[in-house]
Amino acid sequence: MPPFKDEQIIVIAPGSETTVAQLGLPESFTPARLRVRSRMFPAEKPGEWEPYKIRRRNDKPEQPGDGAESRPDGDEAIYEEDRVSEEGAVWPMKEGRIVDWSCFFALITHVYNALNPPFHTPILLIAQPVWTPKEHEKLTQFFFEKFKTPAFGLMDAAMATSWAYGVHTSTIVDVGKDKVDVTAISEFIPHLQGRVMALAGCGGEALTEGLLAKLRSKSWSRDMCEQLKKSPICEILPPDTPLPGTTEASEEQPITNPAAAASTGASASGPAAASAIGNGPRGPGVDTDVGDDANADDEGVLDVASIVTGGKMEEYLAKKEKEKQEKANAKKKGGADTAAAANANKPIRLPNAKRERATFLYEDHRLLDNLKNMNLGSERLAEMQNQLDEGPQRQGEIVNGEPTSAVDANGASDTGNGSNQSGPIRRELEVGTERFMAASNGMLERIADAVHRTISSVDEVNKRSELWDSLIICGNGSRVRGFKEALLATIQAKYLISPSSATMFTSEIPSNISTPAGTGANTPQPQLGPHGGAPSHVNPLLYAATTAQTQHLMPHNPTSHLPGLSHNAHSSHSQTPTSIKLVKPPEYFPEWKDVGFDESAFLGAQVAAKVIFVVDQGQSKGYMTRPDYNDQGPTGIHDYAL
């Protein structure tokens, strides 16, 4: 009998931005049920932490000249949990590293309590690549001593991803909040030496920064940029795609990388040409129209929060009302021009990449915070909120009508707790082509370089081409539209090796290389393989053309006991990569299909948890049990970690 049951297992995946967890493995693996923002608030007592901001609540508006002391309930301050606000939050993880241990432990405890598990629950923790062995020990100690867990396992995030995809050899590019990890995994063994860990300034945060850098001059706040990034109108275009509305867009772009185009079909120029066509019909009328909108827009972006605190609330609301009226009038007149860029209900829809301007709904948390801090009564607060809220009563639906993903909801699934009171105030914001420039700070090139470095440092040279052929881009930082495609195009433009014209035609294809040795297809699979994916083969023609025929030479090793020499020594291989491909996500997880595989590490962890805790009954030493811990102490974890 397996030592544990499916429904007892806890999987926790901490991240710099969001920590996800789940109790129990369902029949068909689902995205994590519990999502928590990875932050805690310092409690009143130092060293203690609260999961939500605690705010003093006032039921009545303060009367001018009539202080709090005179109120009957002055002493009995009522505290309430503010579940939306993030003022003063402490984020225990930065770039994947745990920087504040006491806060981190409090966060894990909060997650654990939120799951409310029974006693006999094994825990599998997804470890960030940057965590050092010493930190693994610290975590092991914490889990065993705090939760008295009967079994504990640590699994590397990159490993988990490869389990999710069911591939034994792959290159995992995990785009996180502030960092990118690139890990080469061959035959389920991560290659630790050349792994690029926590490449700073390349994650989702950098994208926000990139937007902010472009939009700061238009007095956009950081929060606005963050939400813009999460909205579907923000997109990263493949390199050298002209932005809509620019003069280049109308010119035909030369094919920049026929090599990429030839071997993979992903041409760098495709979208460019397409957008050039799409941009053509838009006449000069649009320009004038855009000008108008920009005016209105500038007002909209104004810092409403400070207006409100500045006491000019009424004025602002009045003006807002007037604007709304005007807009409505304009619409009634059938002015399709006005609505062109600003509204989604325009009959003819251009793809986002071809529109110069687009709008999205912005949830103004700061405004809400300010309102709350003004100590208005709850009724008044709700009233003001309703007045300021521009969003239609359809939370989550965004301009293009695309479904918001779980992450877009921002882990704020707990915000919908009943009344409108704590719901965010939404305003409509419009943005121009800046929305395509999130990654213009060279981030894609740096990730591409990291991938090249990682794969080049893999000692088993014959594995490299397979590693190039099985890239996995995951992590919530890569969720931005077009990110994966743009990254792949960048890598291909820089690193793809074209078949050399010199050998392609002059050399014959040697008969003995019909099956490239490098794919590992013949290597025995480790028993643990969850669902071994078919390794992608190198095109033998390409291989032949780029390898030339050293295999013709008589392999005469100096000594008979060097069987591995010819296999591993350099030069028995060709330059890589001759092709670069993304791995297809697995198709048999319907629940994951809808939300995307960006959090596939969690899926992999579920697969792994099922295997190590249930299926193989602990034979593979995938986890440490309490008796083990009692015998060996925290250092023993290294013998068990996956």
Add this chain to the structure above:
Amino acid sequence: MNNLNSSATPAAGEYAGDEVSAIVLDPGYSSVRAGFAGEDVPKSVCPSWYGQIDSDSGPQYLFGENAIYRPAPNLQIKNYWGADGVVEDWDTAAKLWEYAITSRLTGTRASDPSKNGLNDDPKENGNGEAMDVNMETIENQEKPLEESPLLMTEPGWNPTKAREKAIEIAMEEWGTPAFYLQKTGVLAAFASGKASGIIIDVGASHTSVTPVLDGMVLKKGVQKSPLAGNFVSNQIRLGFKRSQPEIPLTPHYLVKSKTQVDAGSPAQAVYRTFDTPPTDSFRYYQEERVLTEYKESVVEVWPGPGRLSNGTNEEIAKSMPGRPFEMPDGWNQVFGVDRFKAAEGLFDANAALTDDANPRPKDEHTLPRLVQAAVQHVDADQRPILLQNIVVTGASTLLYKFGDRLNYEINNIYPSTRNKLIAPGPVVERKYAAWIGGSILASLGSFHQLWISKKEYEEQGANIVEKRCR
């Protein structure tokens, strides 16, 4: 994965499982290897090259791959090793080693105020909790290695001064409770399970040949030569320059996207532009990366018999099919006999390409002569034992057919003895042999009496390392 290989697993009684795991540090010219004793590969491999940005407030040092591969204005790439194979810049060396240990083994200490997150928000420091954390990290900061004994490796020719400096850093800067220094040659032999043998270590900056008898280095027999990986790189560079037309060497960072061109045609790539172009040293380092790829996929050692220049060998080499190589900017060509010439200088000084900056290497620096010189320092009756255990290590020995050629050369010098090359197949064992040997040694129970404890160091001073680590 954490088990040692079968040849090295210590018996249960010997194994010091209850001991705190020691850290093994194996600094080399190209990379620094660090990891816990008892493991089979070093967990932390960090380039020995570091970045330095000079500013008014003093130089800023950047360690680790992520930092030094990113083009930045005024970023200089340097190495702390001197030209003679001895650490030159001790201050930076200590910092870099510490980075290698803390970044991936023991956890980062809160030394860098911009990164530790404590200074992000002044409000956070206002409350008591953050202060407590501060205190804790400051304690850590003082003693990064307080819990782990440290076994360090050194080259066979390390002078007394350098050895004393090493123990000083370990004891005083890192606060390690115990320390030991061992020569790379001995450790590489241990990694192959040998107590005696000749260790041929072809690294990045130096090639060394070390005779080891019963776990002791015969110090007078240690040979070193600058003909190693970097020498091969320079030969390739020279070859590129000599070629007609000159072969352009454009590193990756300059290229934005490349276009396929015919072999030998000029590259048509889209280049990146920089406001402030990165420094020459940065470019040089990036060029090395391309050369490494070239060495891996094109360079071949003439396998023998005879030298490349002998008789018709060069003709035979010419008739062999060439290997194509594509530069980062798309330029590509098939390399024929040229690819044999790059490494020929390791074996045959006459064959080396030379110019003003690269004088002809000395004959006694070629590999066959080094082996010969090393063997000569050994008693005649011990020589057959050594020649039966020729351990080949160092990443540059991974050059294609290197083993074949070495085998030929040694048999050529010593035709009457039974010569046996021991070249581990797995690449990690070749590249990290000294570290692996250190890992085995430090996890042996019987080794524990050899540690120099902190107390002994305090009593006897740094010179203890001369007495105890032979």
